[in-house]
Amino acid sequence: MTLTLNRRTFLQATAATAAIGLPRRAFAATPLTMQAAWINDAEFAGYFLAMDKGYYAEEGLDLTYLSGGPDVIPESTIIARRADLALTTPDTTIRAISEQGAKFKIIGAQYQKNPIGIVSLKKNPINTPSDLVGKTVAVPPVNTVTVEALLSLNGIDRSAVNIVPYAYDPTPLVSGEIDASLDFTTNVPYTISRLGEEAQSFLLYDHGVTLFNDTVVVTEETLASKRAELVAWLRASRRGWDENLADPSVYPPQWEETWFKGTGRTIDNEVFFNTAQKDLIVAPDGIFSMSEDAIAKSLEALRAVGINGTREMFDTTLLEEI
Amino acid sequence: MTGRTGFLRSRTLLNLAILLLVWEIVGRMDWIAGGALPGLSEILVRLWIDRADYPGHVGATVYASVMGFLIGNVVAVGAGILFVLFPTLLRLTRGFNIAVFALPPIAIAPILVLTLSGMAPRVTLAALGVYFVTMSATVVGLSQFDTRAADVVRAYGGKDWLVMKLVRLRGAVPDILSGLRIAAPNAVLGAILAEFGGGGRWGLGTYLLGSLGRGEPARLWGIGLVATLIAGLSYLVFAVISARTLGSTRSVTLNTAIPGVGDGTAKPLPLRMAIFAGAALLPFVLWWAFIKLTGVPDLIAKTPFGVVDYLFLSDTSPAAREKLLAALAQTLPITAVGMIAGLSFAFLLAISARMFPGFIKTFMPVALVTQTMPLVALTPLLVLILGRGTSVTLWITISVTFFPAFVLLVQGIQRVPQSVLDLPRAYGASAWQELRMVSIPAALPYLFAATRLTVPRALLGVMIAEWLATGTGLGNLLNQSRGYLDYGMIWTVAAVSVCLSVAFYYAILFVERRTLTHLGMQTVE
Numbered sequence: 001m002t003l004t005l006n007r008r009t010f011l012q013a014t015a016a017t018a019a020i021g022l023p024r025r026a027f028a029a030t031p032l033t034m035q036a037a038w039i040n041d042a043e044f045a046g047y048f049l050a051m052d053k054g055y056y057a058e059e060g061l062d063l064t065y066l067s068g069g070p071d072v073i074p075e076s077t078i079i080a081r082r083a084d085l086a087l088t089t090p091d092t093t094i095r096a097i098s099e100q101g102a103k104f105k106i107i108g109a110q111y112q113k114n115p116i117g118i119v120s121l122k123k124n125p126i127n128t129p130s131d132l133v134g135k136t137v138a139v140p141p142v143n144t145v146t147v148e149a150l151l152s153l154n155g156i157d158r159s160a161v162n163i164v165p166y167a168y169d170p171t172p173l174v175s176g177e178i179d180a181s182l183d184f185t186t187n188v189p190y191t192i193s194r195l196g197e198e199a200q201s202f203l204l205y206d207h208g209v210t211l212f213n214d215t216v217v218v219t220e221e222t223l224a225s226k227r228a229e230l231v232a233w234l235r236a237s238r239r240g241w242d243e244n245l246a247d248p249s250v251y252p253p254q255w256e257e258t259w260f261k262g263t264g265r266t267i268d269n270e271v272f273f274n275t276a277q278k279d280l281i282v283a284p285d286g287i288f289s290m291s292e293d294a295i296a297k298s299l300e301a302l303r304a305v306g307i308n309g310t311r312e313m314f315d316t317t318l319l320e321e322i
Numbered sequence: 323m324t325g326r327t328g329f330l331r332s333r334t335l336l337n338l339a340i341l342l343l344v345w346e347i348v349g350r351m352d353w354i355a356g357g358a359l360p361g362l363s364e365i366l367v368r369l370w371i372d373r374a375d376y377p378g379h380v381g382a383t384v385y386a387s388v389m390g391f392l393i394g395n396v397v398a399v400g401a402g403i404l405f406v407l408f409p410t411l412l413r414l415t416r417g418f419n420i421a422v423f424a425l426p427p428i429a430i431a432p433i434l435v436l437t438l439s440g441m442a443p444r445v446t447l448a449a450l451g452v453y454f455v456t457m458s459a460t461v462v463g464l465s466q467f468d469t470r471a472a473d474v475v476r477a478y479g480g481k482d483w484l485v486m487k488l489v490r491l492r493g494a495v496p497d498i499l500s501g502l503r504i505a506a507p508n509a510v511l512g513a514i515l516a517e518f519g520g521g522g523r524w525g526l527g528t529y530l531l532g533s534l535g536r537g538e539p540a541r542l543w544g545i546g547l548v549a550t551l552i553a554g555l556s557y558l559v560f561a562v563i564s565a566r567t568l569g570s571t572r573s574v575t576l577n578t579a580i581p582g583v584g585d586g587t588a589k590p591l592p593l594r595m596a597i598f599a600g601a602a603l604l605p606f607v608l609w610w611a612f613i614k615l616t617g618v619p620d621l622i623a624k625t626p627f628g629v630v631d632y633l634f635l636s637d638t639s640p641a642a643r644e645k646l647l648a649a650l651a652q653t654l655p656i657t658a659v660g661m662i663a664g665l666s667f668a669f670l671l672a673i674s675a676r677m678f679p680g681f682i683k684t685f686m687p688v689a690l691v692t693q694t695m696p697l698v699a700l701t702p703l704l705v706l707i708l709g710r711g712t713s714v715t716l717w718i719t720i721s722v723t724f725f726p727a728f729v730l731l732v733q734g735i736q737r738v739p740q741s742v743l744d745l746p747r748a749y750g751a752s753a754w755q756e757l758r759m760v761s762i763p764a765a766l767p768y769l770f771a772a773t774r775l776t777v778p779r780a781l782l783g784v785m786i787a788e789w790l791a792t793g794t795g796l797g798n799l800l801n802q803s804r805g806y807l808d809y810g811m812i813w814t815v816a817a818v819s820v821c822l823s824v825a826f827y828y829a830i831l832f833v834e835r836r837t838l839t840h841l842g843m844q845t846v847e
Contacts, residue, residue, distance in 0.1 A: 039521065039532055069531060071432040071519025073804055076622050080436050089805075096807040102621060141789070141801030164710055165793040165801070168534040169542075171358060171702040188535065195537050262375045262524065264532030264541070 029062035032229050035083035037214055038068045040259050042252055042273035048259045049251055050240025059232035075104065075217065084222050085230065087214040091145055094302055094309040103220040105315045108234055108288035109212035113205040113280045116146060116213065117185035121173065122198040126180045129154040129207050135179040138166035143182055146204065149305040153208035186276035190269050210297035216288065223315065231321045234288055238322060241287045248274035290316050337684035358703045360540040365547060368540035375529065376548065382524035384552060386441055386513035390448020391506060398453045399498065402460025407486065414600050417824055421605040423454035424778035424823030426785055427515050429800055429816040435520045437616040444516040451512035452505040455726065459501025463494025499564035500733055504726050506556035507693045514549060514696055530696055546695040553694035624813035632810035642811060645799060646818065653784055653795035656715050661780035663716050664723030665773060671724065672731035676757055692721045701790040715787040722783030727772035734768025735761045767843050770834040777830065778823035
């Protein structure tokens with residue numbers, strides 16, 4: 001009995017696959033896979049928009065979008081060839097190139113200024129890195145590198161600050177169990193205000209950690225073999241971001257039933273996020289651009305914590321081709 | 323008799339109602355940790371508001387759990403039967419089995435996410451959570467059979483496989499079922515853990531991750547309760563099946579035959595040494611083979627040689643060793659304490675289950691919640707109540723360790739044949755005396771088996787606490803290393819934690835063998 005059933009379902013499945021499979025091949029769009037850095041939220045709004053409006057398809061790309069998560073190390077995904085490009089934290093990427101000999105190139109940067117900052121409560125404010133002395137700060141273990149950079153660049157002894165793990169929940173901060181947490185300043189202040197407190201925050205960027213974030217990283221191999229597709233991806237993504245940031249409150253509500261369905265986050269939160277990140281993304285030479293000055297600043301900040309990056313790790317020539 | 327059970331049942335329901343009422347009041351009044359524990363009604367209201375979100379997430383979690391549960395259990399029961407038929411095979415794969423059990427899921431989840439795609443990491447983690455429990459239960463069930471029934475089969479000319487079919491497999495059914503009972507929540511937890519880290523779009527773990535940033539305990543508890551419901555239902559299914567089959571397979575009288583030593587004649591020393599060496603080497607060979615088969619590049623995936631190179635041969639080795647040793651010095655002492663605490667807790671519960679069945683029936687739902695409530699969701703609450711010191715580590719460790727040990731111990735106490743219990747009862751012994759003089763000594767093999775089960779979990783519990791709350795030791799080192807893309811350290815921590823667990827396991831096995839042989843009892847595998 002199971003055999004007949006199997007055969008029937010098998011035949012149906014075969015027919016269905018053929019029906020779906022054929023027209024797709026007729027388009028002959030080049031497949032390209034990107035690995036995002038986190039779950040679906042406003043951080044990736046530009047890509048959602050470009051996918052919805054078919055900007056990638058117009059560029060001849062068949063884009064597969066992979067969401068991230070705490071266990072997903074974006075760099076690992078491109079090393080394992082499960083994605084062509086990844087959005088990464090530049091300090092991690094550059095350390096991997098310089099210390100482990102990973103063959104990466106940074107071809108663009110979504111955030112000109114890293115949105116990561118120290119978030120505290122207004123009633124117990126932490127306004128500068130030196131305020132951290134003697135305080136308890138919750139930091140996601142993967143971001144310890146970045147906080148160590150902040151402390152070292154501001155001449156603060158690592159042992160003077162009590163660093164505990166941060167599990168992405170602002171409850172301990174609001175209840176006063178910790179004094180501050182390391183998080184996206186574009187995101188968590190919204191939650192804190194909803195919980196009846198006012199947030200106080202500063203960007204790490206404004207205190208010497210002059211880094212990009214969500215750097216667009218590829219392997220040298222991909223750069224050589226898929227250069228045209230990568231330029232096309234940058235062009236379509238820039239279009240998506242430009243349109244999304246023109247009025248940051250427009251698109252997030254439209255994705256309530258699609259990109260943001262069931263993420264556990266609210267649309268109001270995404271609008272807040274999208275609005276707050278605008279100034280950190282927009283660049284005079286266009287979104288994703290990496291000016292010589294900004295690259296030099298990144299390298300300088302990293303050198304202060306013993307990460308030796310070089311100008312060769314960045315490839316700005318693709319941006320020029322957009 | 324019906325009157326007594328009816329009374330018990332109503333008492334249990336009453337206790338449960340009181341418990342829920344207390345929870346509701348405590349939650350509503352925000353008495354615990356400034357409202358971090360929400361009232362039951364607040365959770366239910368939140369669940370109702372979020373009802374549209376759940377079907378997709380529940381569907382994904384159930385799919386991954388069921389697939390993992392099926393695959394893990396088929397492999398586990400098959401392996402269990404093979405191990406009993408060919409005891410050498412069990413010895414040869416013991417290192418591997420313990421290694422599978424002791425693999426810290428927080429360390430292998432990223433590796434699975436990297437090497438497999440789509441649902442596969444979730445299914446694999448669920449299957450890994452199931453395998454050891456069911457495999458052990460199968461072996462226990464197949465080894466603890468009534469030798470008299472086997473003698474009957476042999477007397478009529480039956481060979482080993484016929485004994486297996488007619489006596490051992492039938493006798494093993496209750497054990498396998500009790501294994502499946504513990505395995506079911508494990509599968510759900512494994513799937514949720516992989517979802518939490520793995521970056522998919524659907525699954526309760528993904529939902530939990532997105533919800534963490536809201537600072538809304540009612541949502542987190544809602545997700546936890548749904549996870550508990552799924553796990554609880556699966557547990558219940560096997561508990562019911564188990565209750566229906568147990569009566570028919572339990573011995574009515576006591577077997578007074580002294581068990582044979584091992585499987586007949588002792589093997590010559592060189593052979594035993596070879597098997598031991600094989601058992602120690604096999605996990606490393608399989609580790610190496612896994613990496614070669616998946617074809618993951620060397621930079622990410624370290625073979626055993628890669629780890630040796632990382633720890634001893636490269637320029638950065640001294641620094642890496644120093645970090646590792648410092649972390650071990652923080653983790654190991656608390657693991658030992660945590661293991662004892664978890665085991666004592668399980669033992670007390672098992673005795674209570676015998677003495678106050680009503681209490682334990684009330685407690686079981688609470689115990690199940692602690693097993694299936696994702697610890698990440700509970701951490702803010704635990705940290706707010708217990709701080710970030712030793713006590714939070716101990717409680718997390720107890721919650722991770724006590725349940726399997728408890729189930730095994732209850733089983734050990736329950737399996738004491740009626741005729742043995744009749745003796746103290748005939749002499750008017752109190753329930754305590756009966757427990758102390760008969761049930762507990764008779765359950766000694768199960769206490770040892772529970773200890774062996776607890777050791778690797780204690781290390782895991784401590785590592786989870788370090789990861790989520792204290793930021794020290796191996797658990798923190800593992801996560802920090804991800805930020806440094808220090809793959810060598812990630813593999814090293816995983817390997818070291820597994821090796822430690824296996825070493826503890828053997829230490830307990832050694833003590834167990836001596837004690838039980840001395841008392842003329844069989845070892846429970």
